[in-house]
Amino acid sequence: MTDVVVRRGVVAGPGWWRRTPATPTPAATAAAAAPAAEASPVAFRALLVFTFILLTAPQNMVPALAPLRIALLAAAVAIGAHLWQRFSDAGPRRPATRELRTTLALVAWAALTIPFSYWPNGSLMCLLTVYLKTLAIFWLLGELVTTLARLRRIAWALALLSLPLAVTAVRNFLSGAFLADATGVKRIQGFEAPLTENPNDLALILNLILPLIVALMLSARRPLVRGLLLAIVGLNAVAVVLTFSRAGFLTLALILAVYLWKLRARPGAGWRWLALALALAALPLLPAGYGTRLETITDMNADRTGSAQARWSDALLAAGWVLHNPFVGAGIGMNMLALNEVRGPAWKAVHNTYLEYAVDLGLPGLTLFLFLLGGALRRASAVARQAASSAPAELGHLATGIQISLMAYTLAGLFHPSGYQFPFYYFAGLAVALSAVHAAETGRPPGAAR
Numbered sequence: 001m002t003d004v005v006v007r008r009g010v011v012a013g014p015g016w017w018r019r020t021p022a023t024p025t026p027a028a029t030a031a032a033a034a035p036a037a038e039a040s041p042v043a044f045r046a047l048l049v050f051t052f053i054l055l056t057a058p059q060n061m062v063p064a065l066a067p068l069r070i071a072l073l074a075a076a077v078a079i080g081a082h083l084w085q086r087f088s089d090a091g092p093r094r095p096a097t098r099e100l101r102t103t104l105a106l107v108a109w110a111a112l113t114i115p116f117s118y119w120p121n122g123s124l125m126c127l128l129t130v131y132l133k134t135l136a137i138f139w140l141l142g143e144l145v146t147t148l149a150r151l152r153r154i155a156w157a158l159a160l161l162s163l164p165l166a167v168t169a170v171r172n173f174l175s176g177a178f179l180a181d182a183t184g185v186k187r188i189q190g191f192e193a194p195l196t197e198n199p200n201d202l203a204l205i206l207n208l209i210l211p212l213i214v215a216l217m218l219s220a221r222r223p224l225v226r227g228l229l230l231a232i233v234g235l236n237a238v239a240v241v242l243t244f245s246r247a248g249f250l251t252l253a254l255i256l257a258v259y260l261w262k263l264r265a266r267p268g269a270g271w272r273w274l275a276l277a278l279a280l281a282a283l284p285l286l287p288a289g290y291g292t293r294l295e296t297i298t299d300m301n302a303d304r305t306g307s308a309q310a311r312w313s314d315a316l317l318a319a320g321w322v323l324h325n326p327f328v329g330a331g332i333g334m335n336m337l338a339l340n341e342v343r344g345p346a347w348k349a350v351h352n353t354y355l356e357y358a359v360d361l362g363l364p365g366l367t368l369f370l371f372l373l374g375g376a377l378r379r380a381s382a383v384a385r386q387a388a389s390s391a392p393a394e395l396g397h398l399a400t401g402i403q404i405s406l407m408a409y410t411l412a413g414l415f416h417p418s419g420y421q422f423p424f425y426y427f428a429g430l431a432v433a434l435s436a437v438h439a440a441e442t443g444r445p446p447g448a449a450r
Contacts, residue, residue, distance in 0.1 A: 007431040041084040044144045046078035055161045057193030102372040104424035110332040126333030131420040141429030155212045162209045163190045169239035203248025206236045208405045215401030219394040247415035251408045305420020311351045317342050318355040329362035353413035376431040377406050384436040391441045402430050
């Protein structure tokens with residue numbers, strides 16, 4: 001028998017260059033699966049209510065709700081109920097995930113750089129009133145979505161909540177409800193909610209939800225349910241087009257391409273070619289001026305609005321600013337002031353999530369964000385891959401949907417200043433939750449980074 005010596009996780013002997021795969025201990029496995037039984041039902045329902053408020057903003061439709069601060073109330077109930085459950089139960093605890101530790105490092109770095117900010121009080125307010133609120137929901141998703149049933153409910157909630165957003169986009173286009181300050185191109189008004197009032201932001205949210213709707217459709221067994229979900233997919237895609245968002249079009253095209261590739265070997269997936277044929281057949285039905293709008297993606301000088309040229313100029317100026325200030329940055333939320341310094345007081349933020357982090361928090365902040373994005377993608381990919389053989393097919397579809405949503409944000413982030421907002425962190429939180437869901441379904445954690 002050949003002797004094998006293990007030193008620092010490396011096996012000496014045959015295959016000494018291979019790293020020994022970590023074998024989860026029974027305690028670790030129990031800790032990974034335990035939250036499925038521990039997570040508070042009250043907290044989870046409050047999280048669903050918060051999601052409803054986040055996407056639909058009922059306080060804007062019913063002004064009497066505004067003084068109640070219902071979003072803060074729902075989040076507080078979710079956090080309070082979950083913490084009460086956690087501290088009153090002596091069961092095993094899941095260790096902090098790598099993604100959670102990364103967000104804590106981001107918060108620490110943002111706090112450390114506040115004294116050097118262009119506007120320290122402004123950075124402090126951005127950290128406390130924007131970023132920490134976003135991270136609280138990111139943390140709750142990872143803590144509360146611990147079973148396949150809960151993940152399914154979240155996906156269905158997002159799918160159904162996308163309906164009023166998409167219907168509003170179509171209605172605004174048909175009724176001529178366009179932005180008053182739009183020049184050169186008629187852009188529809190967004191949905192009456194802070195997260196989606198801008199047509200570009202509306203397209204982003206619809207695109208990020210779209211893969212989860214496809215996942216539900218692939219998992220559905222009843223033809224009627226599949227038909228309903230297919231109709232929602234089509235409506236959302238139409239709504240994205242009607243926003244005239246160039247980033248929205250590119251992100252939608254990426255989602256379609258990735259799904260066509262992933263489903264290429266799926267039995268009975270010949271419908272993918274039908275979907276592609278229908279998409280091509282719909283090209284002549286695109287609204288007037290849409291093709292001209294898309295041409296500005298490759299020919300910025302053709303953009304009569306000047307937005308493409310301005311955003312490209314701002315991106316170059318932001319990159320140059322980072323080269324001269326690579327370490328500390330302008331302070332969280334202060335990239336607008338940094339750009340004002342180098343291009344004049346236009347009072348516009350850089351439309352790029354990656355440059356937003358780089359200008360605000362320097363290269364250390366950007367590195368931490370990329371580490372977080374990559375970790376969430378790897379976790380979703382690992383669960384999607386392993387669920388194909390060791391878990392219900394539905395979990396595999398939902399994990400793939402979350403993976404594609406994160407891939408979509410990876411592209412969309414090049415065009416959106418939403419680095420500290422919910423769009424990315426909501427789906428990153430779902431990616432973190434996948435490990436607990438996988439453990440609950442299979443009895444063992446996936447091979448993703450812990």
